[in-house]
Amino acid sequence: MKNFKVTLTAIAMLVSIAVSYNAFAGGTIVGTVKFVGENPNYPPAVINKDPEVCGAESKPSEKLVLSADNGIKNALVGVKGVEGGEKMAVPAENPVFPQANCAFTNHIMVVPTGSTVDFPNKTDKVMHNLHSYSMKNRPFNKGVPFGGVISNKFSKAEVVKVTCDVHKWMTGYLVVRDDPYYSISDENGKYKIENVPAGTYKLVVWQEALGRKKVDVTVADGQEVVVDFEMTPKKKRRKAQ
Numbered sequence: 188m189k190n191f192k193v194t195l196t197a198i199a200m201l202v203s204i205a206v207s208y209n210a211f212a213g214g215t216i217v218g219t220v221k222f223v224g225e226n227p228n229y230p231p232a233v234i235n236k237d238p239e240v241c242g243a244e245s246k247p248s249e250k251l252v253l254s255a256d257n258g259i260k261n262a263l264v265g266v267k268g269v270e271g272g273e274k275m276a277v278p279a280e281n282p283v284f285p286q287a288n289c290a291f292t293n294h295i296m297v298v299p300t301g302s303t304v305d306f307p308n309k310t311d312k313v314m315h316n317l318h319s320y321s322m323k324n325r326p327f328n329k330g331v332p333f334g335g336v337i338s339n340k341f342s343k344a345e346v347v348k349v350t351c352d353v354h355k356w357m358t359g360y361l362v363v364r365d366d367p368y369y370s371i372s373d374e375n376g377k378y379k380i381e382n383v384p385a386g387t388y389k390l391v392v393w394q395e396a397l398g399r400k401k402v403d404v405t406v407a408d409g410q411e412v413v414v415d416f417e418m419t420p421k422k423k424r425r426k427a428q
């Protein structure tokens with residue numbers, strides 16, 4: 188009987204080791220997103236409305252922000268098709284996407300699918316009129332006065348572009364996403380995605396001016412795999428003959 192108990196304890200220990208191993212299993216994908224080609228040099232936004240609030244000086248374009256060695260800031264890198272992986276929970280407090288000085292404070296932000304996002308205007312003594320562009324979530328087009336806030340629920344995963352109809356240069360992106368296997372590149376173009384379950388997937392990079400690119404990636408438990416991306420300007424469409 189005593190031996191039986193010892194055996195049971197040993198099995199229980201093995202099971203707990205296996206469980207904790209699984210909890211920390213997974214690999215990491217890291218890399219750099221770089222721009223290759225001729226810089227389109229997007230012109231700065233000319234402030235032609237409400238300069239007393241928005242500032243009289245032009246604002247640098249946020250469409251393609253490059254480091255000195257052409258690392259791309261604000262590229263979204265995501266793993267596609269992780270089956271049985273984690274899902275992001277809807278946060279208890281609404282994610283916030285503020286407007287300040289006639290710009291969106293976060294140019295790009297990821298929110299879990301099902302989130303209600305608040306769009307406050309706490310600082311600008313002007314009316315903003317937010318306008319969203321989406322295919323799967325119902326678009327909105329609403330004014331946000333000084334001190335006001337609008338809220339919108341995003342039920343479907345997709346990238347939603349948000350602009351302001353009053354101040355045409357204002358542009359931001361909300362990435363509505365189910366799973367946590369993504370990263371937004373930093374000012375040097377670097378990204379890192381951790382705790383990816385072992386497997387072979389598509390790794391997709393998206394950048395607002397350059398579009399989308401995907402490669403295959405194989406992730407192994409406890410390993411780090413390096414995937415660098417090179418992005419080039421979109422080809423101009425030829426005019427119809």
Ligand SMILES: [Cu+2]
Pocket residue numbers: 289314315316351352353354357
């Ligand atoms: Cu505005």
